[in-house]
Amino acid sequence: MLTKVHTGLDPVPGVWWKPAHKAEKVWVAIAFAWCMVLFAMMPLWHWKGGQNPSGVRRRVDPQKFFARTMEFAKQYKIGDDRGIPIVAPPVGAEVYLTGMTFQWYPILQLQAGAKYKLHMSSLDMNHGFSLFPMNINFQVVPGYDYALDVTPTAAGDFRIICNEFCGIGHHTMVGRVIVVDASGKPVADNASAVVRDREAK
């Protein structure tokens, strides 16, 4: 039996726990099945997919993390750009990147196709790691070391935009990642990320 016709403004006399009509049952079943697909996709991508935000996570003292970053930068420094060291770690190395108001330190030079363990943390505020133009985004939180296995797929000159508000100079916080190809060419052709040196102009 159907419930007496009524609107959502009417109190419902008697028992309202009554069987649904078939159309509703079918829709609920379809919606439920779709929800299961949505759910299954996430573990599935961990298993088969190449992009996951899992990584290794540990607490770390911000000062100590920055000291480790500076040590890393000193060890593999190959040059500098605007006073920030350019650091070229060997393939497979542990790589350190510190966000601080309002700078990413250091500049990384990686090799396309090679895997690195990228450690990210912050010296002060929350920062947002946003790799341009790939649009890869991670939250960088002070006191937490986020270590992700990263394999750049193609050479190019990339930027790191800070996309978490970190203070009044937030919009000036841009870092740089250089990815070289197997022949070690410093900057491969990458139309959407061409370095335009302002000072040279």
Added chain:
Amino acid sequence: MSAAAFPHRVCPATGLKVSTKAESLIKVNAVVAVVSLLVGAIAALLLVLTRWQAVHLLPAVWYYRILGVHGMNMLIFFIIYFEMAVLWFASTVLLNSRPATPRLGWFSFFLMIAGSALVEWAQWSGRADVLFTSYPPLKAHPLFYLGIILFAVGALTVVGIFFATLVIAKREKTYEGSMPLVVYGAATAAIIAVITLLHGALIYIPTFLWSLGLIKTVDPEVYRLFWWALGHSSQQINVAAMVSVWYLLSALTIGGVVLNEKVSRSAFVLYVLFISMASAHHLLVDPGFSSAWKIVNTSYFMYMAVLASMIHGFTVPAGMELGMRLRGYTDGLFGWLRRAPWGDPGFSAMVFSIVVFGFVGGITGVTLGTEQINIIAHNTLRIPGHFHATVVSGTAMAFMGVTYYVLPLIFQRKVAFWKLAKIQPYLFALGMLLLSMGMTFAGSFGVPRRHWDISFSQAPFDVPFNPAVDLVLAVMGIGGILAVTGALSFIAIAVKSVFFGEPVGTWQTGTDVVGIPQGLTRPPVHAANVDELNEKLHDPARGIAAATPGTLVLVGVFLVAFIVYYFTNWKLLSFLWRVG
């Protein structure tokens, strides 16, 4: 029925008892909500004209300051004051009841006002340039946090009074049987509000003490976890309240019916059970949590709250369709929709709220809240693109729609600027749609949210965005201007009606009256033999599509759009660097 005497008037349109004491509380909360909306809307205009890089209006300091002001006024003050009005309305008027402790209600109201005033002062004076989220180690003036705590305590007290009123109504037998679905939905919103506000207390009290120097540190990641249990869950109060308003408007404007109480009420229960897990949506690419935790929580435990929304996404339009068909609008698949009162702003606002919330807000929300897909969305403009479609085009739009009924029914004033009121939902919905889409596309190119200058003119390295970004930001800008125009029109209508409006008087059924929505002048009543008609439509021999065929087509289109958008995003993700 107990004749518990309390000061009231009888509503001429519905025959419901309107408690005089509750009515004043509904009015003050609604008025303050509109004032907050005004502040938030002016802020919105300044922001959109800054983010539209070609205009770039505000200086950096004021951009970030106004961004905080916009967030607090829209997401907290406007919405929650309005929800307080909804709670007072649902528990008293719809149940024919008196309110429990109206005096404490007034005390809570003034507590909330005091809290809001402290927050506004701290923000406008530059003592709280920490944006809406105030992530430590960013630190604001202690009174900013204290203001939020006072506001939350006030709101929590009103929620308590709401529950007490439900008990009173039940005990005094002011209605028969179970409470109406709309009140049930409001009650679930109230339960979620308790969960939400307690999380708020758990995090804002230590942060307040930290700002006073009494606690040494607040862990930034723990803060983000608890803060988002407030920040996201509070949006789930809005969802439950908005869905209740959909059922309310559907009943008032076109006689929309409830297909099945079990299905609709179970969906509301799913909200209560699972929706507060959504804190995880903001922490998917954070270092503090394991993937297992992220998957379970971001999915509201296997997407059970998404299931709830998909159920309402069917039952609300199906109830509208059935209501119209039972009133004789039976032609074709969509005759019921075509012949609906599109000139009634309560109706059009409801429809746009449902459509934009579902198709834009809902689909993007589930997609962006997927653990891995969040990598290509976190903190980009895709995020505000999503939530402007849910909380603004969805909740705010529904609240605007119901206001067109609150003005004549509660304030007893005709709706001023009637012609403007009729087009206001169209203007607002179009503007918000353009804004949301502009933001979403810009975010897909990596344009960050909460960022003053994407030309990076003061940065050490250039960031040459795709030229298409200029175009989509212009779309966002134009959409924003249209939407703010729509919001300001709404405010003008509301203020003029409330303070200088013509008394509503009496009207003759069947004749259109300027300033009174059609749902009142031509009430959507069902014929006496409606149950018989309903049985006929639901005759099993006629198959599953007999009663609501149009809705089945609509939800089919929705599902296809959902599937396409969702898998497109996985595809885009697969092009990135390998990371994990």
